[in-house]
Amino acid sequence: MTTTKTKVLVVEDDSFLAEVLLQKFTECGDEVCYAPDGSGVVERVQNEKPHVVVLDILLPARNGLDILEELKQKEDTKAVPVVVVSNVNQSEDIARATKLGAAKYLVKAGQNPDDIVKVVHSVLEVV
Amino acid sequence: MHPELLLTNIGYGFSILLTASLGTFILLKGRRKTEHVTFFLLSVVLLIYEISHVWGINVSDPELSRKIFMFNTANLFIVAFNAHWVFAMTQSLTKQRWALGIIYAIATGLCLGYWIWPESFMLPSQHFVLYFESYYNIGPLYPIMTLYFVLIIAYFMAHLFRVFFTTGNEMLKARLKYVIGGLIWGYGVGVTALLPLYGIDFDPIISTLVATYTIPFAYSILAHNLWDLNVVARKALWYGLLVAFLTMLIAGVNSINNVILTLYPSLSLWVIPFISALVAVSIGTLVWNRLKFIDTLRYELLQVMMHKFRTPLTKIRWAADRVGKNAPDEDTAKNVARIRQETDMISELVDTLVYSSTIDTAEYHHTVAQISVHRFLENALNTFKHRSVDRKFTVNENDCGELVLGIDEQRMSFALQVLVDNAFKYTREGGHITVDIGHDARRNQVLFKVMDDGIGFDMSEQKKIFYEFYRTKHAQHVDTEGMGLGLFLAQKITERHGGALYAESKGDGKGSVFTLVLPVKSDTIEE
Numbered sequence: 001m002t003t004t005k006t007k008v009l010v011v012e013d014d015s016f017l018a019e020v021l022l023q024k025f026t027e028c029g030d031e032v033c034y035a036p037d038g039s040g041v042v043e044r045v046q047n048e049k050p051h052v053v054v055l056d057i058l059l060p061a062r063n064g065l066d067i068l069e070e071l072k073q074k075e076d077t078k079a080v081p082v083v084v085v086s087n088v089n090q091s092e093d094i095a096r097a098t099k100l101g102a103a104k105y106l107v108k109a110g111q112n113p114d115d116i117v118k119v120v121h122s123v124l125e126v127v
Numbered sequence: 128m129h130p131e132l133l134l135t136n137i138g139y140g141f142s143i144l145l146t147a148s149l150g151t152f153i154l155l156k157g158r159r160k161t162e163h164v165t166f167f168l169l170s171v172v173l174l175i176y177e178i179s180h181v182w183g184i185n186v187s188d189p190e191l192s193r194k195i196f197m198f199n200t201a202n203l204f205i206v207a208f209n210a211h212w213v214f215a216m217t218q219s220l221t222k223q224r225w226a227l228g229i230i231y232a233i234a235t236g237l238c239l240g241y242w243i244w245p246e247s248f249m250l251p252s253q254h255f256v257l258y259f260e261s262y263y264n265i266g267p268l269y270p271i272m273t274l275y276f277v278l279i280i281a282y283f284m285a286h287l288f289r290v291f292f293t294t295g296n297e298m299l300k301a302r303l304k305y306v307i308g309g310l311i312w313g314y315g316v317g318v319t320a321l322l323p324l325y326g327i328d329f330d331p332i333i334s335t336l337v338a339t340y341t342i343p344f345a346y347s348i349l350a351h352n353l354w355d356l357n358v359v360a361r362k363a364l365w366y367g368l369l370v371a372f373l374t375m376l377i378a379g380v381n382s383i384n385n386v387i388l389t390l391y392p393s394l395s396l397w398v399i400p401f402i403s404a405l406v407a408v409s410i411g412t413l414v415w416n417r418l419k420f421i422d423t424l425r426y427e428l429l430q431v432m433m434h435k436f437r438t439p440l441t442k443i444r445w446a447a448d449r450v451g452k453n454a455p456d457e458d459t460a461k462n463v464a465r466i467r468q469e470t471d472m473i474s475e476l477v478d479t480l481v482y483s484s485t486i487d488t489a490e491y492h493h494t495v496a497q498i499s500v501h502r503f504l505e506n507a508l509n510t511f512k513h514r515s516v517d518r519k520f521t522v523n524e525n526d527c528g529e530l531v532l533g534i535d536e537q538r539m540s541f542a543l544q545v546l547v548d549n550a551f552k553y554t555r556e557g558g559h560i561t562v563d564i565g566h567d568a569r570r571n572q573v574l575f576k577v578m579d580d581g582i583g584f585d586m587s588e589q590k591k592i593f594y595e596f597y598r599t600k601h602a603q604h605v606d607t608e609g610m611g612l613g614l615f616l617a618q619k620i621t622e623r624h625g626g627a628l629y630a631e632s633k634g635d636g637k638g639s640v641f642t643l644v645l646p647v648k649s650d651t652i653e654e
Contacts, residue, residue, distance in 0.1 A: 014438065020445045058434065087437035089478075090430060091535050095494035109437040109474045110510075112448055 005031040006124060009050035011041055011067070012085070013059050017108070021054065021085075024113045028121070038062025042070050045077045052120055055102075057086040057093065065096055072101040081123045085116055129258040131332060132184070138335025139181035146174045146338040149345045161220070165212040166344060172208060173338065175201040180320065183252070184259040192252035192261035193245075199263070200241050200248070203234040203272060206279040209310075212344075213283045216306070217290045217299070230279055237272060248272070256323055257331075263324050273321065280314055305343035313340020429481050436477045444470045482541065482616050494535050497648055500564060500573055501528030507540035508562065511547055517556040527564040530573055533648035534624055542617035542628070546577040546641045549613060552606050553639075554581030566647070572626075575643040583632040583639045592630060593618045601635055621645070 008025050012018040013036055025032045033048055035041050038059035045053060053071070057064035064084065071077045081103040086093075089107045097105050103123040106116060150170025157163035179198035186192040207230050214223040241248035247268035256262035287310070291303045320334035447466040454460035504522060511520060532539075550560040558580050565574040582601050584592060591597050596611040603609070614628075621628040625646050632639040 014442070016442055017445065020449065087434050087441060088430075089433075089537065091494035091537055094537060095496065098496075107437075108441045109444065113445055114448075 005029065006052070006121070007031045007033065007048070007050040008052050008054060008120065009033050009035065009041075009045060009048065010054045011035040011038070011059065011064065012054070012056045013037055014056075020113050021116065024117045025120075028117055036060075038064065038067055041067050042074065042077065045071060045080060046074070050080065052103075052124055053080060053082045054116070054120060055082050055084050055086075057084060057088050057097075065093065065100065068097060068100045068102060083116075083120050083123055085111075131258045131330070132260070135259075135332055135335050136181060136185065138332070139177055142335060142338030143174060143177050143181075146170050146177060146341060149338075149341050150174070153345055161215040162212065165208055165215055166341075169205065169208040169212055170341065172201045172204040173341070176205060177338065183263075184261060186252075187254070187260045189251035189254065189261060189264075193249050193264070196249050196252065196263050197242065197245055200238045200272070202276055203238050206276055206283075207231055207234040210279055210283045213287060213306070216302070217287070219286065219290070223286070226282070233275060237275060241268070241272070244268075265324050269324075280310075284310065305346050309340040309343035312343075313337060316340070433477055433481045437474065440470050440474050440477075476610075478541070479610065479612050479616065482538075482612075482620075495533050496536065497531050497533055498536055499528060500524065500530045500532060503532060503534070503536060503539070503543075504528075504562070504564070506536065507543045508547060510544070511551065514551055518551060518554055519557075519559045520551075521560070522562045522564075524564050525566075527566045527573060530566060531648045532573065532645055534645065538620050539624060539645070542620045543575060543577075543643060545613035545617040546575075546643065549641075550577055550579040550581060550639075552609075553602060554579045567644075571647045572644050573647055575645070577641045577643070578638065580638040583635055583637040584630070585635055586632060589630055589632075593628070617643075 006029075008030050010018055010021050010025070010032060012021060012034075015036070018034060018036065022032045022034055033044070033050060035044060039061035041053075041055075041062070055064045055068060059067075064086065068082055068084070071080065071082060078101070082101070083104045083106065084097045084102045085106045085108055087108045094105050104119050106119060108116075111119075147170070150167045150173075153163050153170075154167040175198050179195050179201070183192045183195040186195060210230050211227055214220050214227060220227070245266075247266045249269065250264040250266050252261035253264045254261060284307075287303060287307055291300060291307065294300055294303075316333050316339075317337040318334075319329060319331040320337075322329040322331060444467055447463045447470070451460055451463035451467070454463060501524060504524065508522060514520070547560065547562065554560055559578075561576075561578045563576040563578060565576065566572075567574060582605055584599050584601065588599050592599060593614050594611075595615045597615075598609055598611040614630075618628045621643055627644045628641065630639060630641050
């Protein structure tokens with residue numbers, strides 16, 4: 001019997017936070033890929049077909065919410081769950097992300113990396 | 128009623144409200160401070176002057192009007208209290224005690240003299256000076272008051288300038304800028320009401336805004352007490368100046384109207400007033416938009432600041448987490464746990480400060496969504512699970528979990544967390560904290576009761592604990608770090624959701640019950 005590894009795409013511009021997240025996912029046996037800014041994320045999701053996307057909002061090149069909107073509009077990417085992990089905690093942004101189809105919205109400052117990994121895995125279980 | 132008299136009445140109405148509210152506000156902020164008390168007394172005499180003036184000019188009976196205008200003697204004490212306040216704020220009371228004594232003695236003497244021999248001060252009023260029903264008809268000794276008035280102002284202004292240019296205290300210097308500006312504006316505007324008394328043909332409509340000069344005064348007093356008053360005071364000043372400008376503009380256009388109608392009798396009566404109204408509305412809209420824009424900028428700046436703070440805090444927290452996992456010994460693990468705890472506290476503080484500075488701005492709005500009581504409790508109270516080691520923490524949903532609320536979850540969570548967090552803070556180890564949910568079917572409301580057997584409070588403080596920055600003595604003793612903002616914000620947020628938040632206690636040391644009431648949206652979540 002073969003088990004497929006969960007493939008996680010982490011979109012995070014801060015190198016330290018990205019490193020911690022990637023390490024955590026790897027420790028849990030996940031396969032990881034990484035985007036340091038907002039450019040080309042939609043194409044990477046189309047080509048690399050991750051099981052889940054961990055997406056920051058304030059990113060160089062392109063805003064995370066715009067990326068989320070495009071992902072949810074495209075036929076081949078709309079089923080991929082997106083967990084928004086950001087330090088923006090304005091109600092309007094949370095509401096917009098939820099409306100656009102984010103599976104979860106987490107505020108980084110209030111979470112441990114372990115908690116984030118747990119939430120991402122729980123999202124995949126639901127899917 | 129003549130339109131300009133109507134404008135004058137409206138302007139004085141505005142000034143009376145402003146004087147009364149600012150005076151009371153400042154007194155309540157420091158009942159034992161000379162600066163605050165003298166400011167309050169200044170407001171009282173200013174109020175007497177404003178009321179007597181606006182009343183007197185609207186009365187057609189010359190004798191009655193004269194009696195009312197006798198209260199113009201309040202001017203004597205306006206400058207006296209103003210001088211006292213200036214000396215108090217520049218910390219020159221001891222040096223100026225003799226001068227102050229003389230100022231009060233002359234004011235009292237003149238006031239008594241004028242009331243004993245009223246004809247020397249005020250004669251039966253004149254009819255229809257400009258557009259007033261009645262106007263001051265001054266007696267032979269009235270100019271002595273004017274002289275006193277001018278001399279005292281000159282004296283304390285000279286004192287202010289001297290302090291301003293010699294002090295090395297930059298903070299005081301900054302305050303004095305507001306005071307000097309306010310005085311020049313206030314007395315400059317107020318003195319226009321005196322001009323017709325001396326036969327000078329000048330429309331004193333601008334004097335209606337005399338009370339606006341107390342705004343920078345109030346600011347200079349409170350600048351060190353309230354961190355966000357700067358914006359409020361400036362905004363209030365802008366509103367005041369806007370009203371002043373519009374009043375002058377309309378008065379000017381009305382005067383031009385008379386000239387134009389004389390030159391062009393065929394022109395309809397409504398043309399010029401209509402144009403003036405259009406100009407006023409346009410300026411009003413422009414200024415209003417500008418103020419809203421400033422509000423938005425401030426809100427956005429705070430949001431950016433909040434984000435800038437959070438990113439390094441997250442890094443510290445996550446780095447601590449990494450170190451903690453591989454801590455070589457117990458001591459390191461403890462220190463790392465402390466780092467995490469403190470970064471969490473800074474995060475909370477940042478959130479609280481941003482909430483408190485935006486809750487009254489136009490930009491603050493809720494994003495309401497439906498959520499079940501169960502889900503709301505689960506999300507909001509999750510963070511307290513790890514804290515329930517030393518205290519017994521219980522949540523009783525009491526069959527209310529399925530009820531649906533229409534709330535901004537993030538903000539309401541904050542409000543509920545404040546209550547539970549306070550319960551943890553102010554309950555000793557081994558104590559009990561219970562969140563009990565109830566349903567008031569008749570009013571269709573959900574009641575979240577947060578009960579503890581902690582320090583409680585005296586019921587005389589029942590309302591005060593919701594005041595901004597207020598903390599009971601007992602609370603200050605137990606937790607020295609609090610800011611007194613949590614309950615204030617929780618109540619505001621709850622009220623904005625159409626709910627209510629109140630507190631009860633059987634007294635100091637006897638625990639407390641905070642009840643947060645929210646309306647039920649429906650029995651099931653609507654798709």
